[in-house]
Amino acid sequence: xxxxxxxxxxxxxxxxxxxxxxxxxxxxxxxxxxxxxxxxxxxxxxxxxxxxxxxxxxxxxxxxxxxxxxxxxxxxxxxxxxxxxxxxxxxxxxxxxxxxxxxxxxxxxxxxxxxxxxxxxxxxxxxxxxxxxxxxxxxxxxxxxxxxxxxxxxxxxxxxxxxxxxxxxxxxxxxxxxxxxxxx
Amino acid sequence: xxxxxxxxxxxxxxxxxxxxxxxxxxxxxxxxxxxxxxxxxxxxxxxxxxxxxxxxxxxxxxxxxxxxxxxxxxxxxxxxxxxxxxxxxxxxxxxxxxxxxxxxxxxxxxxxxxxxxxxxxxxxxxxxxxxxxxxxxxxxxxxxxxxxxxxxxxxxxxxxxxxxxxxxxxxxxxxxxxxxxxxx
DNA sequence: GTTTTTAGTTGCAACTTGCAATCTATCTAA
DNA sequence: TTAGATAGATTGCAAGTTGCAACTAAAAAC
Numbered sequence: 001x002x003x004x005x006x007x008x009x010x011x012x013x014x015x016x017x018x019x020x021x022x023x024x025x026x027x028x029x030x031x032x033x034x035x036x037x038x039x040x041x042x043x044x045x046x047x048x049x050x051x052x053x054x055x056x057x058x059x060x061x062x063x064x065x066x067x068x069x070x071x072x073x074x075x076x077x078x079x080x081x082x083x084x085x086x087x088x089x090x091x092x093x094x095x096x097x098x099x100x101x102x103x104x105x106x107x108x109x110x111x112x113x114x115x116x117x118x119x120x121x122x123x124x125x126x127x128x129x130x131x132x133x134x135x136x137x138x139x140x141x142x143x144x145x146x147x148x149x150x151x152x153x154x155x156x157x158x159x160x161x162x163x164x165x166x167x168x169x170x171x172x173x174x175x176x177x178x179x180x181x182x183x184x
Numbered sequence: 185x186x187x188x189x190x191x192x193x194x195x196x197x198x199x200x201x202x203x204x205x206x207x208x209x210x211x212x213x214x215x216x217x218x219x220x221x222x223x224x225x226x227x228x229x230x231x232x233x234x235x236x237x238x239x240x241x242x243x244x245x246x247x248x249x250x251x252x253x254x255x256x257x258x259x260x261x262x263x264x265x266x267x268x269x270x271x272x273x274x275x276x277x278x279x280x281x282x283x284x285x286x287x288x289x290x291x292x293x294x295x296x297x298x299x300x301x302x303x304x305x306x307x308x309x310x311x312x313x314x315x316x317x318x319x320x321x322x323x324x325x326x327x328x329x330x331x332x333x334x335x336x337x338x339x340x341x342x343x344x345x346x347x348x349x350x351x352x353x354x355x356x357x358x359x360x361x362x363x364x365x366x367x368x
Numbered sequence: 369g370t371t372t373t374t375a376g377t378t379g380c381a382a383c384t385t386g387c388a389a390t391c392t393a394t395c396t397a398a
Numbered sequence: 399t400t401a402g403a404t405a406g407a408t409t410g411c412a413a414g415t416t417g418c419a420a421c422t423a424a425a426a427a428c
Contacts, residue, residue, distance in 0.1 A: 210384095210385080235386085236385075236386040236387060236388095237386090237387085237388095238385085238386070238387085239384095239385065239386060242385095261394080261395065262393085262394060262395085263393065263394045263395065264394095
């Protein structure tokens, strides 16, 4: 039979490689975090992050090129350049917080001084969560990969798929098996 | 006094650098994703990811050293080594999905196949979200950095003291760097 | 007009990446 | 029990990346 080595280059069908192209760079997330924290200028990033000038220059240019930061000289002092998060940049907030919460859960004990809170009640936010379409919080065991034609139906109850994977046994949640090759 | 800006060491008080120490490496997230997808062996990762042997070896060792993967020779064939996600590894799922969803939102058109669904109703999951302590979905504009002594008080009268994250749905808290606000 | 500030570039050494070939331990088959 | 295949890891070398330090360039301040 033919070679079934179907490179899971469906991997390239997923958003992850694209995201990592920008955010996989060594300092990108730290710069992003500094931006979320209200830093806007070259020398600010430089001193707060302890990054080398050339690398910072390069990373900022990269983030700008990818539309995550906006680069604009200040009106009052045209030497100063403001780097500001775009909407695309702000959309990275869940990813950054999730990483951060993970690091916090498994890192050494940390006493945080400024705490990130919900503005409404000033209580610390909860964990970044995977939600179902209707807002239930999902864990890894609730997830599963399925072919588009086997998707559930919202209201009219036409569930036509035999359950292949057990809930916890061979939890093939996310097990990708469909065929598709990109290279040879 | 007056300048509330705190220096670099505050940055190291946040979970992000710790998380990036492992997951900031070039292939870590892709290997993690392959693991989520049910791959367990060296040669599987090798062919599916198209990564170099030495790099894969190195990254796997790194992920094992950081407790994200478990490394165990198979009982029946002691040449074969099984790499399996630990709980710590599974806890990276929200971060990975958030990144992936972001990449998907802003990347080139992608037809996701297979689709990640909620096992209960087989409908595609919703976006990874930042939740308040009581489950409301928060956006960047709902967030604020605050000093611990200015935290709100919960309905039951207990103070929300920042601590580590519990298993699920516990109170979260994220340190900020400077005394600047997160919101725009 | 000289100096200072802000952002960015260039030179060079140290480190990291990744392909190809090699190595070790184990399993299988004659 | 030796030959051969297989799984994983290691080494050598070329190419690329990182980062310190010193330098340029332009706008602002003096």
